[in-house]
Amino acid sequence: MSSISYNLQAVRDRIMAEARAMSRDPHDIHLLAVSKTFGPDAVIEAAQSGQMAFGENYLQEALDKMEAVRALHPDLQLEWHFIGPIQSNKTRPIAEHFDWVHSVDREKIALRLSEQRPPHLPPLNVCLQVNISGEASKSGASAEEAENLARRIADMPRLNLRGLMAIPEPVADPEKQRAPFRELRMLAERLRASGLKLDTLSMGMSADLAAAIAEGATIVRIGTAIFGKRDYAK
Numbered sequence: 343m344s345s346i347s348y349n350l351q352a353v354r355d356r357i358m359a360e361a362r363a364m365s366r367d368p369h370d371i372h373l374l375a376v377s378k379t380f381g382p383d384a385v386i387e388a389a390q391s392g393q394m395a396f397g398e399n400y401l402q403e404a405l406d407k408m409e410a411v412r413a414l415h416p417d418l419q420l421e422w423h424f425i426g427p428i429q430s431n432k433t434r435p436i437a438e439h440f441d442w443v444h445s446v447d448r449e450k451i452a453l454r455l456s457e458q459r460p461p462h463l464p465p466l467n468v469c470l471q472v473n474i475s476g477e478a479s480k481s482g483a484s485a486e487e488a489e490n491l492a493r494r495i496a497d498m499p500r501l502n503l504r505g506l507m508a509i510p511e512p513v514a515d516p517e518k519q520r521a522p523f524r525e526l527r528m529l530a531e532r533l534r535a536s537g538l539k540l541d542t543l544s545m546g547m548s549a550d551l552a553a554a555i556a557e558g559a560t561i562v563r564i565g566t567a568i569f570g571k572r573d574y575a576k
């Protein structure tokens with residue numbers, strides 16, 4: 343067994359075990375394989391082990407990879423999720439080539455994605471990225487602006503607002519890891535109580551997977567634990 347398929351199985355087993363430990367249905371937790379910096383071969387290998395959803399941060403790298411995968415395996419039906427920061431002049435290829443965008447954090451970006459989503463494709467699934475306490479990146483709407491923004495995105499015709507996403511600051515203590523995930527879950531619950539239909543909490547990476555599942559993650563975004571350490575120098 344290759345290391346990618348071995349790692350994938352180990353991550354699936356962990357998701358299963360953490361879900362059971364929290365009395366959650368493991369089928370409610372979807373694994374997004376974050377393939378940034380890894381080539382088309384790694385994606386194909388993961389796909390041949392049954393992993394069909396991939397997350398990418400860098401637009402040009404992602405587009406090149408999609409094309410390379412398609413050239414090698416035209417029949418592979420993969421689902422592509424954009425999870426990186428979005429520049430407003432790069433929204434069109436995102437709207438054209440991805441199935442999901444997790445990193446929508448301002449109205450201008452959402453409007454452009456909705457306008458630019460090609461009519462022959464289903465509405466683009468999006469998550470609103472929220473900058474909860476101690477966020478690692480500067481991206482993300484504040485919790486205060488999230489409700490208004492979520493409501494406006496939910497009204498955009500070519501977007502399907504699915505939920506919230508966050509990238510908390512890395513901390514080692516599993517108990518401390520749970521606090522920001524809990525905040526995101528509670529924010530989603532408030533938005534649901536106010537009438538928005540949200541079914542997704544995109545949270546949890548290789549180092550805080552268990553904490554995210556304990557707080558209700560429905561998509562975990564896992565790179566290192568599947569593909570190994572990233573080499574940004576390449």
Ligand SMILES: *Cc1c(COP(=O)(O)O)cnc(C)c1O
Nearest residue numbers: 376425547548549563564565566
């Ligand atoms: C890189 C990245 C991940 C994956 O992180 P790992 O620690 O390698 O699992 C998840 N989410 C986002 C937004 C990322 O940029």
